[in-house]
Amino acid sequence: MPDLKYVGKGVSREDAVDKVSGAARYTHDLAIPGMLHTAIIRSPHASARIVSIQTEGAEALPGVRVVLTGAGLCYRLGLYMQDKCILARDVVRYQGEAVVAVAADTLDIARAACELVDVEYEPIDAVLDPREAMIEGAHLVHPDLGLYEHMEGVFFPKAGTNVAHHQKIRKGSFDEAFGQADVRLTESFYNPPVQHVPMETHATIAQVSPGNRVEIWTSSQSPYTVRHLMSAAFGLPHASIRVHVPYVGGGFGGKAGLGLEPLAYVLSRAAGGRPVKVVATREEEFNTLPSRQGLHSTIEIGCSKDGKIRALKSTYVWDAGAYADYGVNIGRAAAYSGGGPYSIPNCWIDSYVVYTNKIFGTAFRGFGHLEILWGIERAIDMMARKLELDPAEFRRLNLLTEGDTTITGEAFTSGHGSPVGCLDAAAEAIDWESPSTAPSEPHKVRGKGVAMLHKAPAMPTYTSCGVVIKLDEDGGADVLVSGVDYGQGTYTVLRQIAAEELKIPIERAHVTWECDTAFSPYDWQTVASRFAYMGGNAVIQAAADCLRQIREVAAQALDVSPDDIVCEDAVAYVRGKPETRIPYEKLALGYTFPNGNSIGGPVIGHGRFIATGLTHLDSETGQGLPAQYWTYGAHAVEVEVDTETGEIEILKIATALDAGKVLNPKLVVGQVVGGVVQGLGSALWEGFRFDESGRFLNPSFTDYKIPTAKDLPREAKQIFLETPQPGGPYGARGVAEHPMISVPSAIGNALYAALGIEFSQLPLTYERILLRILEEREAGE
């Protein structure tokens, strides 16, 4: 490959200038003349009938323009499963669910109006544990489940139950292989629900105009999905819905799909077309807006004496909460990923997505993979101990290599990347072969652990991305996309690729920041670690299209064939005759001959990429091809534990990812450093707490703790392998979610090394660690 000028370099973000100067405008910052402000009333009960809602007092308050309840809003929303209402109708299904919305001239008036609304509830049975929700006779969160529209052929809700979806993998014969295994293990694990905690909470502005058109500004990861789902829900033609996405202050999956847009829309419609802004408070971000699903998993592994895995069975019970729209897809993805990055000849997985009367789950960085790999990688470590093998060595014996097939029947090739290479690199980085050095104090102990990770984008088989590149008058380029850069830096990568492919200086290549469905071409959603891959490929194609147009016009101008034209350094010339050069700016809007005749026209290139070769999964066996590409990685960690207080500190953490091609080292290091810290949050501190009646107990930073600058590992390393991904732009594959995925698993494994205690529940709080230490000590006495 020729030397690259921009791709692979640590180019700084162009958007950083706006961000460091306060000029970047997020949806939180936007205001439209005449705009109304919204306050909502949340359910105090986990499960209740709405007996009555008295709104006259609120409606009479001066400045109040709209008061809405669910009664007048007979819509069911959802991408994969249409089970959600805009405001609760007839019943509330989780504590925190939005019941009433008030739009008023000021936020203070809207809030004061909420105090004047009287809602009468009749509490009914609630079901809070998904395992109990699966038992016959349990309270049904959605008695009408059988009537809900859903993505047919992909998801299979069980009418008359709380099971929104059941995904199966059946490869080989588990019972037989497990029965014949020399060493067997069965263990259960738990992940609580957690929240994305984007620093910018959800925010949306909607303005309805005559002809039932609506314009929306929203802090979202998916403008086109917003448009499509609004169209489906409200029966509006797509072209009547215009979605803008300005700067977005973090998403992590929580801003994929629909959020506050339907509510803002119906409020504006009811307000006669006045623009309405809905902004979640931080408490509402925790208590009303979706989370990452909780998971109960049970894993059974059977191995032969030689250390080879013969059989693996997982049962996942996902706590979807009150609505299962994204949850069902996570349940599906978890199943096809449920073997971990290992070669498993007999694999049986049942992944159930189950309704409960709690806050509902949605996409979250990792899309189920952090949750399942907590169980898988802990179980793998436990099995290594049973076999008396080093945990890294046991993994090496079983990691996928060329010639193996995955649990859905996909052939593993060298183009998939190197799981073993990642493991070796991460392990070496923490000096795995040597025992931990002595801790500084006698009551502290240290230990090392490793964990693998893998993930493919969990996306429909038709996922696509379009890109338009238009050349400017000065020969520079504007790239139009509607993937969203909500901090991950993909726009910078696309800018690098555009400059590289168009052969222009990077200072003259720009990705237009705000996306607008009126003129930014379609992109499915910015999730799943697929935007750099698909957008990158589409940019390459769009740039080639621009160059084709340039060569055609230049060829005419210079009276040669287009094949004889070379494009380089923003000029076009006849091969071997650089003196014939015509700069792009003389071609970007067409070319004018000396006598005035003009040819060509504005150069506008388009490119696209659609997922190729993906198939649905067989509903009985799960066999098929769900993955455009897999990204493999490993974490290795050394921890120190204070055995008197349970305090745990991360001494060193190394993360190795097979990125295929590092498109921008500064950005990808940032992704990994940040993802690891977010992973630490899931590992050590984060988890929703509920009381016995399902009331949410920690909806604020006071009691939902995320890592601060004081909570960092002493040392963190980021290692990138580059096994090229066939079909990836420059051989790159996605890495956005992966940095957080197995951080908890690695820490759990290190805790065994430090303490000799197996942990199966997250988070690994100081309290949990200490109480287990004391329990073990007592048991030993």
Added chain:
Amino acid sequence: MHTVSLRINGNPHTIQVASTTTLLDAIRDHLHLTGTKEGCGIGECGACTVLLDGAPVTACLILAVEVEGASIETIEGEAQSGQLSDLQQAFIDAGAVQCGFCTPGMIMSARALLNANPNPTDEEIVEAIAGNLCRCTGYSAIIDAIKVAAGADGREGPGLREAAAHTEGKAAADA
């Protein structure tokens, strides 16, 4: 209603506020300076950090009515005459900005630190920004940026935590 006169980034302003209007509301809604963000409303996240007579504070827990006569600095005042400050440039160069929502508050906390302590230790930097939550960056690049801006560290990029960019190229399967 109360009339409040104050200086924002050196400029005098007079605004009308209710007793309950917070300084954050006043800055964002009355003065239309939206660089200062609301992240939680209870002083826990630091996104609304501004300097009040030089001291970093969370504007969400200050009433506008009580800052009569005060001098407030917000992110919009960090750049001078259209030129980014060394601190802002250091954030860009170090890769310390991802989604950007915490960035204004982070920079104001750093600004307060460097004003009082031009040569902070690593610990002092961490203490100064510990009240600013960030969900994207993992903080290391931010700490590095502040060190660079302080002139204490001449290295570029995320140097504080070891970033061993170890790459293993494999020849393409078919050239």
Added chain:
Amino acid sequence: MPVFSRSCRRDERPAGEKARTPNVRGSFEYIRATTLEEACQLLLEGGGSALAYAGGTDLLVDIRNGIRSPNLLVDIKGIDSLHRLEAGDDGLTIGSVTHLNRIAEHAGLRGRLPALADAALSIATYQLRNRATIGGNLCNASPASDSIPPLLVVGASLRIQGVDGFREVPLDCFCTGVKKTCLEPGELVSEIHVPPTPPGTRTAFLKQQRIRGHDLAVVNLAGALTPRDGLLRIAIGSCTPTPLLLDPIETSGHSIEATAEEAVRRAAENISPIDDVRGSAAYRRAIVPILVRRLVESLMRGGA
């Protein structure tokens, strides 16, 4: 404390409960008092619906959450006498409106009462400490208050100002229950007095949090050792409705180990921790002995 709850449990609040909306900004008026007398007068006239407003870091959050709904905030930050901070031969005098960073950074205070300086530094964040006041922390009277234990172990008292004059109340009589104090309507705390500590007095403060970043205490404690009489005073927070001051412990003629054992025994006998969202009673019971022992060792050993 269950992390997630059992199923099928009907919510037992009465049907017909009115929708509560936290996050209302409230509808208070604001007035800035210029003298202590004026402040007390306004508070008295307002009854329970006029509240003293200093740092606001607890009060404004309580208003946001609908826990308190005052009609009037009486800003006392403009009263000069409440900002006194003097360390002298007659002990420490700390104005109630002194903000926590000032307490943490005051050399004279740290020299005399390092436990209080450390406690102040452990509260919240740097930004919040530029606003939160010691008086506010005391009057909030949280069982987990960080400033109360260090002041209890040195026998601090509070000057309480009312419309008719002032009274001095020993700190260990000030808190009467969870978030309750002995303040009467129209009263506010004007000063904290710490009597002169005997030469060689050593104090220390320890706090167990859930995370290294800013956090409320799961358990906090302070100790003071006065070599002259060999007495060790220990106060433990977050384990009783009000911070607990143990009876003084004799150290003269006792080994560190024996003293620690005695301190641990007394602590265990007197604490009554509960399960709450921050920690379980079991965890608190497990770490109190550890922290007490560490406190005793650090005070008696002379280590930093």
